Structure formats: C-alpha cells, structure tokens
Amino acid sequence: MDAVALSEERAGDVAPVSTVNRMAVAVLALIGVLISVYMSAYTFGVLGDIACGDGGCQIVQNSPWARFMGVPVPVIGLAGYSMLLAAAMLGVQPAFARSRAVPLVLAGGASIGLLFSAYLTYLEAFVIHAWCRWCIGSAILALLIFACVVPEFRRMRRSE
Amino acid sequence: MANRKKAAANSGSNMKVFYAIIAVVAVVGVGAIFYAARSGGGGMATEPLEFSAEDAGALLERARGVSVGNDDAPVQMIVFSDYMCPACAHWAGRIEQMLKAEFVETGRVHYTYYDYPLGGSFVHTFVAARAARCAGDQGRFWEYHDRLLGTQSAWMYSNSTPVNQFLQMGRDLNLDMQTFESCVRSDQHAEVVTANRLLGETLGVRGTPTIFINGRQLAEWSDYDAVRAAVQAAGGA
Numbered sequence: 001m002d003a004v005a006l007s008e009e010r011a012g013d014v015a016p017v018s019t020v021n022r023m024a025v026a027v028l029a030l031i032g033v034l035i036s037v038y039m040s041a042y043t044f045g046v047l048g049d050i051a052c053g054d055g056g057c058q059i060v061q062n063s064p065w066a067r068f069m070g071v072p073v074p075v076i077g078l079a080g081y082s083m084l085l086a087a088a089m090l091g092v093q094p095a096f097a098r099s100r101a102v103p104l105v106l107a108g109g110a111s112i113g114l115l116f117s118a119y120l121t122y123l124e125a126f127v128i129h130a131w132c133r134w135c136i137g138s139a140i141l142a143l144l145i146f147a148c149v150v151p152e153f154r155r156m157r158r159s160e
Numbered sequence: 161m162a163n164r165k166k167a168a169a170n171s172g173s174n175m176k177v178f179y180a181i182i183a184v185v186a187v188v189g190v191g192a193i194f195y196a197a198r199s200g201g202g203g204m205a206t207e208p209l210e211f212s213a214e215d216a217g218a219l220l221e222r223a224r225g226v227s228v229g230n231d232d233a234p235v236q237m238i239v240f241s242d243y244m245c246p247a248c249a250h251w252a253g254r255i256e257q258m259l260k261a262e263f264v265e266t267g268r269v270h271y272t273y274y275d276y277p278l279g280g281s282f283v284h285t286f287v288a289a290r291a292a293r294c295a296g297d298q299g300r301f302w303e304y305h306d307r308l309l310g311t312q313s314a315w316m317y318s319n320s321t322p323v324n325q326f327l328q329m330g331r332d333l334n335l336d337m338q339t340f341e342s343c344v345r346s347d348q349h350a351e352v353v354t355a356n357r358l359l360g361e362t363l364g365v366r367g368t369p370t371i372f373i374n375g376r377q378l379a380e381w382s383d384y385d386a387v388r389a390a391v392q393a394a395g396g397a
Contacts, residue, residue, distance in 0.1 A: 023178045027181055027185060034185075034189035037193055045320055045321030045323035045345075062324070062337065
C-alpha cells in the first residue's frame with residue numbers, strides 16, 4: 001500500500017507524506033482497544049468467564065497486580081490504545097499529515113505502552129508465575145505499534 | 161503536476177481500503193465480544209432464574225437453607241435475608257451473633273438461613289447470595305455471609321457487579337480460588353437461590369429480614385431482648 005497524504009493548503013510546495021505506518025498503527029490500536037474492552041468487561045463482571053485456555057488469565061486478573069495505582073490494568077490499556085487509535089486516525093487525514101502533535105503523541109504513547117507492557121510481562125514471568133494469553137497478545141501489539149511509529153521519531157526530529 | 165494528481169488519486173483509493181479494514185476489524189471484534197458476553201463460560205448469573213407457573217412446584221422442592229445448630233433443638237428458627245438490605249446487616253451483625261452464642265451453640269435453637277434476594281435497586285444481591293453458596297461449597301458459608309453483610313456498604317453501591325470484592329473475600333478466607341472464582345462467575349447455585357426466594361414468597365415473606373420461630377413470624381426482631389423472649393417462650397429457655 002503506497003498511501004500518501006497531501007496537506008490541502010500546502011500541496012503545491014511540499015512532498016507527500018507517507019502515512020502507511022499510521023494506518024498500521026490504527027489497525028493495531030483498534031485490535032488493542034477490542035482486547036482491552038474484552039478484559040475490562042471481565043474485570044467488571046460483565047463476562048462470566050474469559051476464553052483463556054489454561055486459566056492463566058483468571059490468575060493474572062485476580063492478582064494484586066491486576067491494578068496499577070488503583071486503576072484496573074485493562075482500563076489503562078483501553079485509554080492508551082484509544083489515544084493511539086485517535087492519533088493515528090487523525091494522522092492519516094491530509095489536514096493532519098504534517099501536524100507536529102501527531103508524531104509526538106504516537107511516539108510518546110507507543111514508547112510508554114511498550115515499557116508498560118514489558119513491566120506487565122515481567123510480572124507475569126517472575127512474580128505472578130502465570131501467563132495471560134490476552135496480555136501477551138497486547139504486549140505483542142505494543143511491540144508492533146512501537147515498530148510502526150519508528151518513522152515518527154524521525155518526523156519529530158525534522159520538525160524541530 | 162500530473163504526478164501529484166496521480167498520488168492524490170492513489171491516496172484516495174488507499175484510504176478507502178484502510179477504512180474498509182478498520183470497519184471489518186471493528187465489526188468482527190465487537191461481534192466477538194458480544195458473543196463472548198452472551199455465551200462465554202455460561203455467563204455469570206446475576207438475577208433469579210425465570211420460571212413458569214408449571215415449574216414453580218418443582219423449583220420449590222429445590223429450596224435449601226443453610227443450617228447451624230442442633231437438628232433436634234426445641235426451637236426451629238429460620239430467617240429470610242438479603243445481602244444488600246441494611247436491616248439484614250443489623251440483624252446479622254448484632255442479633256444473630258448473640259443468638260448463636262446464647263442459644264444455637266448451646267443446642268437450644270436450630271437456625272436456618274434462606275436467601276431472599278429482594279431485587280429492584282439491590283442489583284448485586286443475587287450474585288452475593290450465589291457467592292456465599294460458593295463459599296459454602298468449601299465449608300465457609302457462615303464466615304462469608306458475615307463478611308458480605310459486615311462490609312455491605314463497601315460493595316453495595318458499586319455500579320458494576322463487585323466481583324473483585326466478592327473474590328477478595330474468598331481470598332481472605334483462604335478459599336480454593338480457582339474453584340471459588342469459577343463458581344461465582346458461573347450460574348452455579350442460581351437455582352437454589354431462586355427457589356429460596358420462591359419459598360419465601362410462598363410463606364408470605366414480603367421484606368427482609370423475616371424470621372420464623374417454630375413456624376410463627378417474629379414481629380419484633382430489631383431488639384435482642386425481644387428476640388430472646390420470643391425464643392424462650394417457644395421452648396428455648
């Protein structure tokens with residue numbers, strides 16, 4: 001996919017900006033939002049049980065580390081993925097293709113998300129000693145999103 | 161210029177593909193979540209079961225109280241109670257404790273608890289009743305019952321089902337959490353709790369707590385001296 005976005009007012013004097021990476025971030029973040037909604041529904045008792053296979057998700061979700069500073073982890077994930085989704089959706093619009101805020105939000109959000117996922121994965125491996133498949137899925141998403149936002153770091157540097 | 165027009169046209173068609181992918185992921189994902197919510201693990205039963213008039217008789221036979229004390233005690237006492245009702249918390253926290261110490265543990269009263277989930281604004285009471293029964297499966301009904309009613313104000317105002325608080329109470333009692341959680345998050349004990357409520361309706365229970373001493377409804381239950389007098393009059397002296 002060779003997607004480009006042209007800022008309408010500046011289309012005549014600047015090169016097109018590739019937004020393929022932002023499209024990929026949007027799709028990945030949307031999957032993250034859906035996983036977070038599913039996990040939040042479980043946390044708040046909307047779901048009776050969770051599809052997890054070996055019960056690791058129940059162990060992780062009912063451990064003391066299922067909350068971070070009092071907030072359920074799936075809710076934090078929902079907020080983070082929603083922010084990335086919104087930024088990516090804006091970033092593919094011609095009017096926002098050259099916005100300075102979009103690379104900042106994408107790069108910052110993806111970095112924090114990756115660090116947080118690494119911390120949660122560490123807890124699963126070495127503290128809780130149980131694996132939640134949905135959490136692992138979310139960690140992989142965070143890694144992929146980070147890989148997709150690498151060009152945003154370059155855009156941030158160029159705009160300085 | 162021609163290249164820029166071509167790039168703009170490509171961009172437009174790519175955006176259509178992009179929006180199509182987003183729409184497909186969203187629709188499939190939301191559909192999967194709804195499906196899981198409706199069918200995942202049988203779902204957590206949060207309300208009494210629905211039953212027809214023809215089924216009522218069979219359901220009534222499934223009513224089961226939880227008893228403590230001497231089966232052959234001269235005084236048979238039963239209580240219909242709701243875990244979200246403040247008056248029930250008063251009964252359990254003050255009267256019931258003294259009653260158990262003075263009459264149940266001395267073999268003079270056989271005491272039986274029946275669920276009577278009031279429903280309405282007491283939206284979490286059915287799950288609470290089921291959770292207590294799940295704890296009862298591991299022999300800890302009364303401890304769990306006491307915790308539910310003793311911490312009532314901490315969970316009864318929750319906007320969503322306070323599953324985590326119910327699970328924490330189980331953890332505090334050192335229950336086997338795998339078993340306890342799968343029980344709470346299922347529809348286990350939904351039938352018996354529904355049956356208990358039906359039994360209460362059949363006996364004329366209209367509110368909670370409703371207490372019967374040897375089959376007669378106790379009018380004054382909020383004052384321990386009055387309850388003690390009623391028990392003694394019924395043969396528990």
